[in-house]
Amino acid sequence: MVLEKEGYILLFISQSEENMTTSLASQFNYFQFQLVRYELPFIMVIGTLGNIANVVVFMRRNLRSNACSWYLAIISLMHIVLLYASCLPRIMAAWSGYDYVDLY
Numbered sequence: 001m002v003l004e005k006e007g008y009i010l011l012f013i014s015q016s017e018e019n020m021t022t023s024l025a026s027q028f029n030y031f032q033f034q035l036v037r038y039e040l041p042f043i044m045v046i047g048t049l050g051n052i053a054n055v056v057v058f059m060r061r062n063l064r065s066n067a068c069s070w071y072l073a074i075i076s077l078m079h080i081v082l083l084y085a086s087c088l089p090r091i092m093a094a095w096s097g098y099d100y101v102d103l104y
Contacts, residue, residue, distance in 0.1 A: 037094040044087045051076040051083075 054076035063069040092098075 033094060036090050040087045040091050040094075044083050044091070047083045048080055051080045 055073050057063070058069040058073040058076070
C-alpha cells in the first residue's frame with residue numbers, strides 16, 4: 001500500500017507481503033546455494049580440461065617457436081590457477097558448511 005503525504009511517498013508492507021518477500025528471499029538463497037554446490041565443480045572440471053588441452057596444443061613442437069603460442073599457453077595456465085583460487089573456496093564452503101571467507 002502506498003500513501004502520499006506532504007510530498008513524501010510512504011510505503012507500507014503488510015504482514016503477508018513481508019512473509020512472501022522473506023519466503024522468496026529464502027528460495028533465492030537456496031537456489032544460489034545449490035548452484036554453488038553443483039554447478040561450480042562442473043565448471044571447474046570443464047575449465048581445467050579445456051585449459052590443459054590449450055596448453056598441450058600450444059606447446060607442440062611446431063608452435064613453440066611462435067611467441068603468441070607461448071602467451072596463450074601461459075594464459076591457460078593462469079586460468080587454471082584462477083579457477084582453483086576462485087571456485088575451490090566456494091565449493092569447500094558449500095559442501096562443508098563452514099564459511100572460509102569469514103576468517104579474516
